[in-house]
Amino acid sequence: MYDSSKIKILKGLDPVKKRPGMYIGNTDDGTGLHHMLFELIDNSIDEYLAGFCTTIRIQIIKYKILTIEDNGRGIPIDTHSFGISAAEIIMTILHAGGKFDNDSYNFSGGLHGVGLSVVNALSEFMKLYIYRKNKSYKQLYLNGIPTTPLKTIGRTKKNGTKISFKPSTKIFINSSLNYNIIYKRLQEMSFLNKKLKIVLINNEKQIVLYNEGGIKTFVAKLNNHKTNICPIFYLHSKKTNMLIEVAVQWNNSFTELVKCYTNNIPQTDGGTHLFGFRTALTKVIKTYIKKENIKNNYSINSDDIKEGITAIIAIKMQNPKFSSQTKNKLISSEIKIAVENELNKTFYLYLLEHPKESKNLIKKFINSAKIRESSRKARNVARKRLALDVAKLPGKLSDCQEKNPKKSELYIVEGDSAGGSAKQGRDRRIQAVLALKGKIINVEKSGFEKIFVSNEIVTLITALGCGIGQKEFDIKNLRYHTIIIMTDADVDGSHIRTLLLAFFFRYMPKLIENGYVYIAQPPLFKIKHIKKDIYINNEKDLHKHTLKICLKEKQLLSNKKYISIKKLLLKYISVYNISNKRKKSDLKLEKNYLNDAYYLNKFYSFYFYLNKLVLSSNIYYVLISFKKQLNKLNNFNDKINLFFNKKIFKSFYKLYDLIQLIFYKLFYKSFYIQRYKGLGEMNPNQLWETSMNPFKRILFKMIIKDVCKANLLFNILMGESVKPRRHFIQNNALLANIDL
Known part of the structure; x- marks a missing residue:
């Protein structure tokens, strides 16, 4: 009761x-x-x-x-x-x-x-x-x-x-x-x-x-690896009940990165401080153009000023008011007027003090206004192409029968060959396939108006059905809540995947934020062993499975195998010496190593250890990486250091290749290893079993853990500047899966 x-x-x-x-x-x-x-x-x-x-x-x-x-x-x-x-x-x-x-x-x-x-x-x-x-x-x-x-x-x-x-x-x-x-x-x-x-x-x-520079250092960090157009503008204004700090810098990208804080609390939805900031910047820039008599045929607005901006707005005030308990949006009305007034006074002086940089800024804003106007015209032309009527869906899309987006999946694949296998192997009830031809446009280097020139981009936007742009994008109209990028496991496939992710990140970030974007993991290898097919996703797993089979069959480093290895090594070295006219000193050195049974066994232990971890396909970089970690192997450490002796390194490098060849000859006789170069090589049944079957496939959900880092990474990898990209590649070469 x-x-x-x-x-x-x-x-x-x-x-x-x-x-x-x-x-x-x-x-x-x-x-x-x-x-x-x-x-x-x-x-x-x-x-x-x-x-x-x-x-x-x-x-x-x-x-x-x-x-x-x-x-x-x-x-x-x-x-x-x-x-x-x-x-x-x-x-x-x-x-x-x-x-x-x-x-x-x-x-x-x-x-x-x-x-x-x-x-x-x-x-x-x-x-x-x-x-x-x-x-x-x-x-x-x-x-x-x-x-x-x-x-x-x-x-x-x-x-x-x-x-x-x-x-x-x-x-x-x-x-x-x-x-x-x-x-x-x-x-x-x-x-x-x-x-x-x-x-x-x-x-x-x-x-x-610890930071002496405060938010100025924050902006400098966010703009690291970017081509900046002007020095950082900094405002510090302290009043009786309020402290206003603003740091701003523009770079040559098209993206906006503005972070707002009140009493150290982040406002992801902005609020009155952001509104006052944008109003003041637009007003000051228009005033500067007019007073400096700069020729301009376009009306600049806040959207033009947002392109390439990096800014921190940090407010400290008594009794701030927020729109909700989460404090994601500031609604204190007095802060808008305060921020606007302070920027009106100080930002105009900043423009006057930096005439050269100011002219470059104004040039960028005018160009943005020009592109915006062109984009508006392009959107008007493209609206008919982006109609949501199912009858007008692109011909490259093989749609699914399911109309509920929560149950529908879209596979984005490259080329007609992969598209054909995917379309035949899919579950037609819930899985749609969109085959794109070639590489889509790099949106990191292109303005908004160029997007509609790309047929592949227009096809993708039309298939998704949710539109594009701040005013026209509506996630409620998205036709698939599972969007799977499935490309070949090679360099071209990785590039296409990155181009698609860049497009989603820049123009449809809500798809990633809502957890709708995935990366498929098609197999790279197939091992056929004792009438069984084993599908392997990467080289590391390939070594793991082959070594596991060898260990199971008790074939590693038995006495008979050791004798066979030694004989084969001597044979190959002699043949290699004759064919390549190698020096006798090199041959003698290698034979001395081979006659040292203790050393050879240690070498093989090290060799298998390397293969289990597989940090790189290049032994030189593997050894450099492992040299720092070999202090625990004191007895073997001196031997490893010999590999870095200039006189014997080249001979060792070739010797390793020979040992690897012999290893495959001795142990992999019962294996048949097939490497897939593209999805088109797999028949529909194989593609279904390995990559499309919801109960067996491997998918990686795309999550943005750190917007700043993601923004920086796309800017480095896909942006205009070459130097930061070269630096990134040099620093991460050992960790990369490079297909030669």
Whole structure:
């Protein structure tokens, strides 16, 4: 019976324990766990904003024990009117804190007084240390309940607060901390709060984050590897109840990267500070063009100014207002006027002080306006081609029978050959196939108006059905919620895949953000062994499977095999010496090595070790990589160092090739290994079994973990500048799968 007895009143911290998701978000995917850590870090940063903290230490040790320490004022320890210490009030009562007025904290990210108490409620234990007024205090909490009152434990000269806690394993069952997420957030905080020292200790690894330049350094980092058009513009304006910081720089790309913050809290949806920023820039630039009598036949607007801009807008103010609890959008009306007024005064002076760079900027804006006008005309022409009527879908699309986008899949393949196999092998009920001809246009180097010149791009947009552009894109009209890029496992296939990802990232990012874009993993090899076909995805797995079979058949390094190997090596060396007129000294050196049975066995152990890990197909780079890791193999280390002797390296390199040839001859007699050069080589049944069968295929979901890094990577790999790309290739050559 539903009556008053069924009405429950939750007291103290019980609401948090009963419904933790209301306070910290998801407790299963790591979101809530990170939120707890950031709540405590934000409290320390608030001490920095108040002018009392210079250093924050964050320590992560095994079993998820986290420690946050700052050198701020320390939590108050005097007795509250409730009869207990102020520290215990903050730790055990929701909506209790020192941020509800402006006396203790001028600027603050935490405004609701739930941070410490929520973390305490969701922790198995929490140790609180306070250093204040030359004394040290300690209090222990178990499951949110204090075991003793706050106690004095000694004297000290330092000030601050230290909190160690272990999140409850009953609440956070499957979640775990992600070091990269923590590092990114702390790095962001170090930029936004210049001269604040942040020390991150992950077990024994320690990283110190400290920035003198603040958001200017932040913009410089974001624009690294880009061709910048002008120096960084920086605005710092401090008022009674407000601090405005803005850093801006333009580069020669077409993409916009603007990050907005209020009291260190990021606003992914912008708000009044962003609106004031854009309004002021547009107004100042139009005024500059008019006063400098610059010839211009186009009307410049904020869209033209956004192209190639990198900016940080950091506001600190009292009692900011947000559109929701997530604080993703600032709605404080007074900030728009303040940002706009400050930029109107300072940005115009910046343009006057940099006449050469200003003219290049204006030239870029005028060109953007010209392209925008051309794009508008191109879109009008292309609208008929992008009709959503099924009867007008492109002929290259073999559509599926299913009309529910949640159940529909689109395979994007290259060429008619792969398209033919995919169309025959697919499940026609739910799988559609779009065969693109050749490589699509590189959108990183092309303006928006050039997209509609590419038939392949128009075909793809039409097939997806969701339109393109800020005004016309509507994800509700997307016809497939599983979009799979399936290209050949070679250089051309990788290039086409990257071109498609660049297009989605730049012009349809919502597809990636919603988890709709995948990369297929077709097999690269087929091993036929004892009437069984084994499909292998990469060279590393090929070595693993072949070695596994060899070990199973007990064929490795038996005495008979050793004798056979030695004889074959001597035979091949003699033949090689005659055919290549090699020096006798080289031949003698190699024979000496081969007569050393201990050394040869060690060499073979090392050889198989290399093959198991397969860092590279080139032995030279493998050895260089492994040389740094061979200190554990002291007896063998001296022998390995001989390989780097200039006199014998070339002979060893050729010797390795011979050994590899003999290895295949001795051990792979029972194998038949086929390497697929393209999807068209696979018949429809094979393609279905390996790459399209939902129960057997391997798909990689595309996720943007860091927009800044993704933006930088596409700019390096696909952009106009050659030097950063060459540098990237040189640094990552050993990790790449290069098809020669």
